[in-house]
Every structure is written in structure tokens, then in C-alpha cells.
Amino acid sequence: MKSLRSMIAAGVLVPLLLGGLAGCAGTTVDQYRAQQPTLDLRQYFNGTIDGWGMFQDRGGEVKKRFHVVIDAKWEKKDGVDVGTLDEHFTWSDGTTSQRVWTITRQADGRYSGSAGDVVGAADGEAAGNALRWRYVLALPVDGKVWNVDFDDWMYQMDDKVMLNRSEMRKFGIRLGEVTLSFSKR
Template identity: 55%
Template sequence: MNRRLLLTTLVLSGCASAPVPEDYAAEKPVLDLKTYFNGPLTAHGLFTDRAGKVKRRFVVKLVGRWQGGVGTLEEDFSYSDGKTERRVWTLTALDDGRYRGTAADVVGEAVGEARGNALRWSYTLRLPVDGTTYDVQLDDWMYLMDDKVMLNKARMSKFGFHLGDVTLSFHKP
């Protein structure tokens, strides 16, 4: 009997579908990247390995500027180990809540879709680790909580293998 229950549970969990942006279409407040990522922001974050252990903590100072449908998002990272990093995104608003983005350490383009309070980004990041560079995939979700706070969780993988998660809390002054 226990085997049958286990098999049923495995089959049913395999049928669960992953979230898609449309799942959040009715959620408020509505996220508009041109509004939220305009001006200065601060984010606090951490990277956890696949077991959930915190491996790295950081603070990001951001400044966003938009001209029409094209924005620049400057990110300056300060890590708890004293290292720093800079990433500059060029973001382009497309039709129907879709976005694309580029940065020097992003392979190709990031593609995003916003619905309701949520945005899903998918992209490959060129990540330096201990003198070696790895191309890792990110499934990156942002959720606007109110006009000042946005939460972000990104799942990092390589060849479909889960490496860990990045969690951030963005704050507008």
C-alpha cells in the first residue's frame, strides 16, 4: 500500500506545472519596469547553494534611467567578502509587457515578460568563479510588493542541474 501511495504522489507531483507570468496577471500593484527602475534603488541579497546554505551576501546600489522605451540600469555590487562588481544593463520595452536586456556578462539577450505584479527574466550569465568562467542559466522572478519594495528570486542552473538561488529585496527611497 505504501508503494502505491508513493507512486501516486510522484505521478501527481510530476503533473504540477511551473508558474508562468500569466498566473500573476490579476495581481496588484502592476509592475512597470520603466517606473520602478527609474532613479536610485538599493537591494540586499544573498546566494544560497542547492542545499540552502548561504554562500555569499551582498548589497547593490542601482540607478535606472529611461529614454522612451530604452533604459539603462547601473548595478554596483558590494559583497560581504569585500569584493565589488559592476553590471550595466540596457533594457528595452517591447510590446505586450515583454522586455529584453543586455549586459557585458550576459550571453546573448535576456528575455522577460511582465504580467500583473510579476516579471520573469530568462538569461545566461557568464559567471567568474575562482579563476574559471561558467555560463549559467537564470530563471529570474521579480514581484512588486508596493511602490517601494520588490522581491526577487532567481534559480541558477547549468545543463539543467540546480546550482543554487539568488534572493534579493529591492528598495526605492
């Protein structure tokens, strides 16, 4: 086995590290630019939408299931499109919760969002049938609040159905994921 010093001298380690970093680059929303139907948040999230989802821990075990009803509307404020998504959750353990998103469409087609339990602003980018949201959620866990990073992807399947997959991380460590299916009434 070669020592670290001999691997560096032989020029082996640098390509390995660069290859590993390239693998971390991940998927970008631009990859979906040609996919149809074109996702327009203002059009899809307008009216009442039902969603069914689950949270799985990093081992894949389903820890919680939920149903969400979203009452969504958009209006122009100072010439800017602003949406309100009023989400009402019913969890498998019988508890309920609510989150109200305020989403603003930026001039460049990106979106910014805020909600009471979102730390700072959510940043969204859409292309083709996909939307990627990135934000930090203040998540209550066992009497404490954890600030958890969400990498949230939505894919519009047709005019009624959208699929959503979110990966949750804390300190870069994958905690689990949320999977959702939306159906527009």
C-alpha cells in the first residue's frame, strides 16, 4: 500500500479528490428545463390542493404520515406576484399543525418564501416541470427546536398532480426525507 506522501507525489490523490468533489455537485434545476408541463407556482398553487406524505428516517423507516390541505391564492402587490399558501396538517398520531407560506416571484423568475417556522428566507428556482426550494426549518423535536436544512424538490406531473421529495440535513448529516404527493381539486 502506498503512503499518502507517495500518492501525492505520484499525482494520484488530487484526481481522486477532484472526482469526489465532482460527484458532490448534484442535480441542478436546469436539467429539467425541457420537461413538460412547465411548472408555474402561481398556476398550480391556486385554489385548494390536497397532499399526502410521510417522513422517513435515514434508515428508511416511516416515522410519521400526514395529510395536508393547502388553501392557496396569488395577488399583485406593488406589481409583484405574491402567493399565500395556508397549509393545514393532520398527522398520523392525531395531532394537527399549520404553516402559512408567503411566496414572492422575483423578477428573474426565482421565488423567495417565508413562513413562521422558516429561519430566514426560502430560495426557490424553477425550470421546466421542476422547482427546487432550499431553506432552514425550525423543527420541534423532543421538546427542543432544531434548525434543519431542507433541500426540497417538486415535480409537476400534469395539471392536477405534483410530486415532492425533500431531504433533511443537520450539520451536513442526512436525517431523513419527506415524500409528498399533491392533488389539485
